[in-house]
Amino acid sequence: MFEQSSHPRSLKAKDSVLCATQELLADGGLPAATVDAISAQSGVSKATIYKHWPSRTAIAAEAFGKQMAAAIPLPDTGSARGDLTEQVRRVSAFYAGSNGKVFAQLLAASVTDPAAAPYFREYFLDARRAAIAELWQRALNRGEVRPSVSAGTATDILFGPLIFRLMTGHAPLTAEEADAISSAALDGLLQDHSRA
Amino acid sequence: MFEQSSHPRSLKAKDSVLCATQELLADGGLPAATVDAISAQSGVSKATIYKHWPSRTAIAAEAFGKQMAAAIPLPDTGSARGDLTEQVRRVSAFYAGSNGKVFAQLLAASVTDPAAAPYFREYFLDARRAAIAELWQRALNRGEVRPSVSAGTATDILFGPLIFRLMTGHAPLTAEEADAISSAALDGLLQDHSRA
Amino acid sequence: MFEQSSHPRSLKAKDSVLCATQELLADGGLPAATVDAISAQSGVSKATIYKHWPSRTAIAAEAFGKQMAAAIPLPDTGSARGDLTEQVRRVSAFYAGSNGKVFAQLLAASVTDPAAAPYFREYFLDARRAAIAELWQRALNRGEVRPSVSAGTATDILFGPLIFRLMTGHAPLTAEEADAISSAALDGLLQDHSRA
Amino acid sequence: MFEQSSHPRSLKAKDSVLCATQELLADGGLPAATVDAISAQSGVSKATIYKHWPSRTAIAAEAFGKQMAAAIPLPDTGSARGDLTEQVRRVSAFYAGSNGKVFAQLLAASVTDPAAAPYFREYFLDARRAAIAELWQRALNRGEVRPSVSAGTATDILFGPLIFRLMTGHAPLTAEEADAISSAALDGLLQDHSRA
DNA sequence: GAGTAACCGAGACGGTACGTCCTGTCTTGGA
DNA sequence: TCCAAGACAGGACGTACCGTCTCGGTTACTC
Incomplete structure (x- = not known):
């Protein structure tokens, strides 16, 4: 129930590190969040940092993920189409900004650094995908979406294009583009009678 | 008519570099393709290498892109659905392999290294997207696909999910999954009368 | 009658530490006798260790000194020359071995770590030098040695060369070399007619 | 004849390093001469430093040795006794000072760091011992010293005691003590009638 | 053909970050 | 009251790779 660690200072150190990393990320992005810089800014020694995280990418993932956890609240417009359209728009806007x-x-970095991948997934993907899955299940119960399509597949189709554009920069991430994507994708995901 | 470059050695040097890089990439992936290693393996000095490319990522993009150019020939099944389904399957299979x-x-690396991004786009994205766009245009002419959806949007919806999975590894890249994606996506992209 | 110390654990802790340190020294020399290693091996916490010794070198000096105290018993051949020659030979052999x-x-380490120097002196030098001094005094009483030379100076002249060789390795520490040193030192370096 | 290195910058880098190290040694002794500090002070990168020397001790040995090469010129008093007595006095005075x-x-450090030992020997021992050996040979030719004693043994007997005292600090390094040592060593420790 | 550029290999170099190691202090909770 | 257990800051270590630079030899055009 309670934090029973025999050495509660761990918590202070972790917090300092995450907080310092957030500042560094905000200022200079991931390249600025070197372990040395994090150590200097947080007052936590490198040795201690490496006791808590396997790599700097893992730290950054946790720091940034926690900070961004509530940045994109799930919409609730009453309809699957409305919710998903809005969510694609929000995620797109997030990606388009400096946080993107x-x-x-x-x-x-998670690709290069295998040790960080689980951190990235935990702090960025899992919770969000679970939320979308719940939203999808509700829509399924209401008969709004095609039962043949799994929540995972739907999520990938709706948000994969945004990731694609974010990573390669081959196309903009404007609201219009977001709508174009969600509109085209949803026509295949929703039941016919739910389509616009 | 003839190679009239005043310094044809450049060509040999470029070739050596690209060839060496391909080997290094095959052996140890991008991390193995350090500039020092490329220089050593190719016999081309670092100075010369930096005359031809802005960064190691650019070299790797060109080397790998050229090698893979013909790895995924565009299918021609006679129908838009068939072509796109098959193409998604092929790309998925490519991503799933060691080349992926x-x-x-x-x-x-292209994200981190802005100088390399154009190389990546040239050698991986542009030609392929153009080919898909052409395929899309043909389908459009035949009335198989919705005119409201642009080729770019369609491409992103079909292949973005694969990129998403490749980068995060949150879901497998099997043929079944590829089909699930293309099937669900195409229902939104194709004209109603073309749908399965 | 019984162990009545108010904190008998101290003694046990000291013993454990010294014993553990001896093992570590035997296995990997001084570099292996890390405070962490000593703590782990002895089951005595670092805090406790630092209550008893000022530094790891001090621990090692005490541990090794106690162990080696009886390793080189003073000889008693009946003559000063015999005793000193034999003692130089013994010390040389000791230095030449793994204990050396x-x-x-x-x-x-005692040079670098001032806190350990007294420990080193106590456990290695003082008793031994005192023994040599006693031997010297006996010889003096018997008229065997020059009264103009103090026991300390004689000790330095006889054993300093061994230390010199041990530290720099510029010459071997064989029995022959030991004899050459003691012989020359005991006789003097100059020809008789050149002496003051 | 001339320095024919294809990369003369090596020399500048080496010089900078040695010079910086000398300053650091003068200011804070060996502990101050960390590789990082040397790098910072000299403007030579650590990687380059490690290309030229195997360890910081090696750098310090070379830097200090070169600086001190002429610090103790060999005396020439005309007699072996005079030369050696004076030399012991000089070396003792050197050891007694801050340079000692x-x-x-x-x-x-050379004991701990095997890679540095050759540097130490080259820059401190070899030249000096060779000089003493030459002096010894001259004395031998003049019949001043015993032919049964080698130059090396004589050197060890005369200077070993100083090293011994320097390392352990068990006795002072005053001029009087130096004279006591050289006098006793040169004459021998035993009474004439006790000698073999 | 000899002269003269541009070009190239080789690799030293400064810089930056890495991840590891050990020390000596300090804290906590249990015996 | 004392201790084991071990977290922690601090700081040096030696390594890796980057991208720049300099050197001296070679090549291939020019005259």
């Missing part, structure tokens, strides 16, 4: 840059750097 | 790993590393 | 290595490391 | 501290640290 950091997110992309983080995702990129 | 390198591709992911390359895409990740 | 540890001894050298300890002496070296 | 650094010398002791260097010798101590």
Whole structure:
């Protein structure tokens, strides 16, 4: 029930590190969040940092993920189409902003650094995908979406294009583009009678 | 008529570099393709290498892109649905293999290294997207696909999910999954009368 | 009658530490006798260790000194020349062995770590020098040695060369070399007619 | 004849390093001469430093050795006794000063760091011992010293005691003590009638 | 053909970050 | 009251790679 660690200072150190990392990420993106810089800014020694995280990418993922957890609240418009359209728009806007840059750097770093991948997934993907899955299940119960399509597949189709554009920059992430994507994708995901 | 470059050695040097890089990529992925290693393996000095490319990622993009150019020939099944379904399957299979790993590393590196992004786009995205766009246009002419959806949007919806999975590894890239994606996506992209 | 110390654990802790340190020294020399390693091996916490010794070198000096106290018993051949020659030979042999290595490391560490120097002196030098001094005094009483030379100076002249060789390794520490040193030192370096 | 290195910058870098190290040694002794500090002070990167020397002790040995090469010129009083007595006095005075501290640290470090030992020997021992050997040979030719004693043994007997005292600090390094040592060593320790 | 550029290999170099190691202090909770 | 257990800051270590630079030899055009 309670934090029973015999050494509660761990918590203070972790907090300091995450807080310092957030500042560094905000200032200079992932490249600025070197372990040395985090150590200097947080007052936590490198050795301690490496006791808590396997790599700097993992730290950054946790720091940025926690900070961004509530940045994109799930919409509730009453309809699956409305919810999903809005959510695609929100995620697109998030990716388009300065946070999107950091997110992309983080995702990129997770590819290179296998130790960080689980952190990235935990702090960015899992919760969000679960929320979308719940939303999808509700819509399914209401008969709004095609039962043949799984929540995971739907999520990938709706948000994969945004990731694609974020990573390669081959197309903009404007609200119009977001709507174009969600509109085209939803026509295949929703039941016919739910289509616009 | 003849090669009239005043310094044809450039060409040999470029070739050597690209060839060496391909080998290094095949052996140890992008991390193995350090500039020092490329220089050593190719016999081309670092100075010369930096005369031809802005960064190691650019070299790797060009080397890997050229090698993979013909790895995924566009299908021609006679129908838009058939072509696109098959293409999604092929790309998915490519991503799932060992080359997909390198591709992911390359895409990740392009995020970090702005100088390499154009190379990545030229050698991986542009030609392929153009080909899909052409395929899309043909389908459009035949009335198989919805005119409201642009080729770019369609491409992103079909292949973005694969990129998403490749980068995060949150879901497998099997043929079944590829079909699930293309099937669900195409229902929104194709004209009603073309749907399965 | 019984162990009546108010904190008998101290004694046990000291013993454990010294014993553990001896093992570590035997296995890997001074570099292996890390405070963490000593703590782990002895089951005595670092805090407790630092209550008893000022530094790890001090621990090692005490541990190794106690162990080696009786390793080189003073000879008693009946004559000053015989005793001193034999003693130089014994010390040389000791230095030449694997224990000599540890001894050298300890002496070296004492230079760097001022807190350990008294420990080193207590456990290695004082008793031995006192013994030699006693031997010297006996010889003096018997008229065997020059009264103009103090016991300390004689000790330095006889054993300084061994230390010199041990530390720099510029010459071997064989029995022959030991004899050459003691012989020359005991006789003097100059020709008789050149002496003051 | 001339320095024909294809990369003369090596020399500048080496010089900078040695010069910076000398300053650091003068200011804070060997502990101050960390590789990081040397790098910072000299403007030479750590990687380059490690290309030229195997360890910081080696750098310090070379830097300090070169600086001190001429610090103790060999005396020439006309007699072996005079020369050797004076030389022992000079070396003792050198050891007693602040440079002696650094010398002791260097010798101590050479024990711990095998890679540095050759540097120490080259820059401190070899030349000096060779000079003494020459002096010894001259004295031998003049019949001043015993032919049964080698130059090396004589050197060890005369200077070993100084090293011994320098390292352990068990006795002072005053001029009087130096004279006591050289006098006793040159004459021998035993009474004439006790000698073999 | 000899002269003269541009070009190239080789690799040293400064810089930056890495991840590891050990020390000596300090804290906590249990015996 | 004392201790084991071990977290922690601090700081040096030696390594890796980057991208720049300099050197001296070679090549291939020019005259």
